[in-house]
Amino acid sequence: MSKRTVELHWGKHHQNYVDGLNKQLATSMFYGYTLEELIKEGYNNGNPLPEYNNAAQVWNHHFFWESMQPESGGSPEGGVLQQIEKDFGSFTNFREEFICSALSLLGSGWVWLVLKREERKLSVVCTRNAISPLALGDIPIMNLDLWEHAYYLDYKDDRRMYVTNFIDHLVSWHTVTLRMMRGEAFVNLGEPNIPVA
């Protein structure tokens, strides 16, 4: 991911969302809400309010920058790897599914690794435009920006190369581990421990 892309992406796109949101909040009833609250309330069960797009994009981009780390990628270790193997079969399967999912998205959006609350497992989801799994009730673990502004300067139309490079070289498994640990406080991933009487 080139310097110019990051400068533009973080400095202009992300900044514009922040400025836009602040401008909206100045006269909105959502003034004083935290970002997460803005996303959940703003989503309005599928009929998003005007503040939703800016708030979600600010949150999504922040999450995205933290999901990456220079010279990282490869495969995770320990608990995360175990959980991935349990839910996807193998790390290779997960990687394939992630890439396929990213390529199947039409238009702008994001691809996520989420921890689903109901099903109590990890899953790969795609969302359009600015929709966030937070609004849908799940716990995001890692994401990738599939809006064209994220990769067009570096890869032009080759989305596959962009996603492959992300998963092989940029994704930060340390952050993923931290987020999984926090997620486990909300979702019980282990088998129930039924004591034998």
Add this chain to the structure above:
Amino acid sequence: MNDVADDESASDAETEENADANGDTVDALESSDPDEVGPVTWIEQQPLPYPSDALEPYISKETVEQHWGIHQHIHVERLNGMIGGSEWEGMSLGQMMLSSFNEGREAPHPPFFHAAQIWNHDFYWRSMQPGGGSKPSERLLKFIKRDFGSYDGMIQQFMDAALTQFGSGWVWLSYKGSKLPHVNSRSPIPSDNYGRLVISKTPNAINPLVWGHSPLLAIDVWEHAYYLDYEDRRADYVSTFLEKLLSWETVESRLKKAVIRAIERDGHVSRKHVRKQLLAQGKSRIRARPQQANENARGQTSSQEKPLGV
């Protein structure tokens, strides 16, 4: 209040002048006619109407080659890969697009995205010309003033639509005939029943054809269209498009066809023509001119010309 007769009579005048000059009115520069019902084997991409560096310095050669050569080409390949052996095989592009839309109530069928993007892009390339921009003709300005208040008002509305389209999409200026979608009747609200120009923005691959409008011009506001040249400055891209690249001649010729298409499709007779008809009938009792009355009733040009368009 103006009614559709204004558009009809204006187009009548023009077509009388031009019908003989342009014997073949299927303009090679036009994008594929969405009403065309031809058997086709595989969808092909229409060639660019100008060389790939013709739009410099506003849209670079690199962008055009990438956008037309690779991006649009991928859509063609994917579409051809999808339709083999399916119900869509053999349909023309426009037919495929309209029938796979699934009427918007549910998600469109898979070929829609690619078919629509191919059509949209063809339309977009033909909406531009090297050395375009400048002002529309007087006739077109008249319609713009009628429907948007002023030329600047239209530009402002267009820019607003382009800048507020969140995510990927297109912005269109189209001619909305009087037909209500999916219903073959007239609206009880009189102001619904005349053709007028509208500006609309659409997400992803949707275009106003599926709503029954006739598009006159399109601008691609997917980020791939402007990112290499303008990075994130969408406003600059749109204003440059409007000032330097847009081909008002194409818009005007599309408007003529759109009016004809709307008349033929709706088949209704406007009040002005009914009046003409009654007057002519009245006169014809004095001097026999029955032909005139029939021509006016159909809203077509005079009997010498073939109707243009489809």
